[in-house]
Every structure is written in structure tokens, then in C-alpha cells.
Amino acid sequence: MTQWINRNDAAMPFQEWRAFESGAIVQVRNSYGDSRIGLTRDFWWGYERECGEIGEGVIVSARRLDTPRSVLT
Numbered sequence: 001m002t003q004w005i006n007r008n009d010a011a012m013p014f015q016e017w018r019a020f021e022s023g024a025i026v027q028v029r030n031s032y033g034d035s036r037i038g039l040t041r042d043f044w045w046g047y048e049r050e051c052g053e054i055g056e057g058v059i060v061s062a063r064r065l066d067t068p069r070s071v072l073t
Contacts, residue, residue: 004029004061007047014047017059025066028059037065 007013020026022041029035031054036043048055 002063002065004063006061007059017045017047019045019062020064021068024064024068026062026064028062030054030056030058031060032056 005019007017010017010019020040022039024040025037026040026043027035027037028043034056043059044057045059047058050056054060
């Protein structure tokens with residue numbers, strides 16, 4: 001498996017974060033440590049604050065679980 005990348009690795013983490021292509025299989029975590037696995041296109045990659053805290057729907061770290069096609073060819 002690949003290493004986790006963090007949202008703060010993005011140039012502007014408060015904007016849409018596009019860490020992987022839309023068809024990639026990824027594991028994502030929010031700021032509370034909740035984790036989910038699915039296709040990149042099925043997750044919301046935006047950023048929002050609720051009552052001064054990062055919203056629970058904000059992805060703060062992600063890692064790709066599949067192998068990119070360019071590596072296979």
C-alpha cells in the first residue's frame with residue numbers, strides 16, 4: 001500500500017483537493033480518524049469549517065489502494 005498524503009500537502013487546503021484521478025480506489029480519513037474506502041469520484045474533496053473546527057466531511061488524509069495504470073504498462 002502507498003503512504004498517506006495529507007491535505008496540508010495541497011497548495012491551498014481550503015480549496016478543492018484533487019489528490020488522485022476520479023477512478024482511483026482510495027482510503028480516506030477525516031479529522032476525527034474515521035476511515036472509508038471507495039472510488040475517488042464518490043467522495044467530496046472540499047473544505048469547510050463548522051463552529052471554528054474542520055467539518056467531519058472534510059478529508060484530511062488519503063492514500064491510493066490500487067496501482068495506477070501507467071505503472072502497469
